[in-house]
Amino acid sequence: MISVFGSQIGAEELAEVTASLGAQWMGMGPKVKAFEKEFAAHLGAADFAMLDSGSNSLYTAITLLDLPGGSEVILPSFTWIACAHAVVLAGLKPIFCDVDVATMNVTAPLIAAKVSPRTSAVMVVHYAGLPVEMQPVLDLGLPVIEDAAHAACSVHRGRACGTIGDVGIYSFDAVKNLASPDGGGVVARDIKRVERARVLRYCGIGKSGFESSATKDRWWEYDVRAFFPRFLPNDISAAIALAQLRKLDALQERRRVIWNRYQEAFGDLAWLHRPVECPDGDRHSYFTYCVRIDGKSRDRLAKYLYDRGIYSTLRYHPLHMNPIYGATERLPTTERLNEQALSLPLHPRLSDGDVDQVIDGVRSFDA
Numbered sequence: 174m175i176s177v178f179g180s181q182i183g184a185e186e187l188a189e190v191t192a193s194l195g196a197q198w199m200g201m202g203p204k205v206k207a208f209e210k211e212f213a214a215h216l217g218a219a220d221f222a223m224l225d226s227g228s229n230s231l232y233t234a235i236t237l238l239d240l241p242g243g244s245e246v247i248l249p250s251f252t253w254i255a256c257a258h259a260v261v262l263a264g265l266k267p268i269f270c271d272v273d274v275a276t277m278n279v280t281a282p283l284i285a286a287k288v289s290p291r292t293s294a295v296m297v298v299h300y301a302g303l304p305v306e307m308q309p310v311l312d313l314g315l316p317v318i319e320d321a322a323h324a325a326c327s328v329h330r331g332r333a334c335g336t337i338g339d340v341g342i343y344s345f346d347a348v349k350n351l352a353s354p355d356g357g358g359v360v361a362r363d364i365k366r367v368e369r370a371r372v373l374r375y376c377g378i379g380k381s382g383f384e385s386s387a388t389k390d391r392w393w394e395y396d397v398r399a400f401f402p403r404f405l406p407n408d409i410s411a412a413i414a415l416a417q418l419r420k421l422d423a424l425q426e427r428r429r430v431i432w433n434r435y436q437e438a439f440g441d442l443a444w445l446h447r448p449v450e451c452p453d454g455d456r457h458s459y460f461t462y463c464v465r466i467d468g469k470s471r472d473r474l475a476k477y478l479y480d481r482g483i484y485s486t487l488r489y490h491p492l493h494m495n496p497i498y499g500a501t502e503r504l505p506t507t508e509r510l511n512e513q514a515l516s517l518p519l520h521p522r523l524s525d526g527d528v529d530q531v532i533d534g535v536r537s538f539d540a
């Protein structure tokens with residue numbers, strides 16, 4: 174079966190992990206520190222705090238904004254469930270907004286339609302790695318959380334996605350552009366927030382153990398500054414993420430080549446809408462290749478490909494249609510994407526033969 178998402182792990186990752194294990198260090202330590210420094214440099218950010226997942230980074234990012242309890246956060250429905258869960262867990266209310274059909278991203282007018290006196294923040298998601306048009310969103314004058322889980326390699330108007338809003342988050346789970354068993358982290362315009370995330374991530378403990386021993390006789394005591402879960406990253410994930418980061422250009426180049434092959438191969442198919450390209454000057458991360466198919470044939474295409482050994486999927490089932498959110502509003506474009514959108518395999522481990530097979534599969538489908 175050709176998988177729809179995937180990562181490429183090689184000798185570099187093995188060497189980094191072996192070094193950590195050889196040094197008897199698996200928990201948070203030197204690899205996390207090294208990754209934080211190198212990833213911040215990759216983003217052009219002053220600082221970056223690694224956490225244990227993108228989902229927990231969302232909760233942390235919302236906490237860092239100190240939003241009034243019970244206030245509303247506007248976010249797309251066409252995103253991962255943890256985006257809305259983070260809002261609820263922080264004691265706030267998610268308000269779902271629609272997306273643009275071509276970019277599959279939120280726009281400022283779609284967000285503006287949902288603003289109320291109770292709105293305290295906006296969460297944007299750079300879907301598939303295509304940057305959201307950020308300036309009009311910033312012009313709404315609300316704090317902005319940027320979910321760059323798909324966009325660790327995306328650039329918008331010269332700035333790394335995630336670094337444009339007030340707080341940005343990343344995910345390094347096993348199928349992301351920069352993969353590890355699990356990982357995430359936050360950046361912020363005000364770097365004091367990044368330092369605060371480092372305190373929050375370990376049950377709100379400011380300093381502990383040998384870190385505080387220089388100033389304290391009793392180094393076993395610790396200074397708890399907040400009520401917060403344990404979202405601590407570990408050196409095994411950081412070791413793998415570090416190796417991935419150092420070869421990211423090659424991984425991204427492979428994604429770009431596959432993306433371009435699909436774009437060329439599907440250009441003449443009247444029934445298939447290809448994903449839009451980045452505006453000039455921006456950079457796409459090519460996290461997923463999400464097409465749109467008119468009419469009822471999307472499900473048939475997915476089944477047809479599956480029978481030919483090709484896995485495809487839809488990311489995401491709209492959040493407002495999920496019974497747990499019980500939302501009654503209609504979001505027409507999101508609901509249309511729920512019927513028409515489909516992600517085809519795109520990841521650096523695909524061989525040229527796999528890509529040919531996907532292209533043949535799609536082109537031979539009778540829509």
Ligand SMILES: Cc1ncc(COP(=O)(O)O)c(C=O)c1O
Pocket residue numbers: 226227228229252253255256298320322323343344345346356357
């Ligand atoms: C848009 C988006 N945000 C957040 C996350 C959460 O990341 P993680 O899997 O690292 O918890 C994901 C994961 O797929 C995602 O797609």
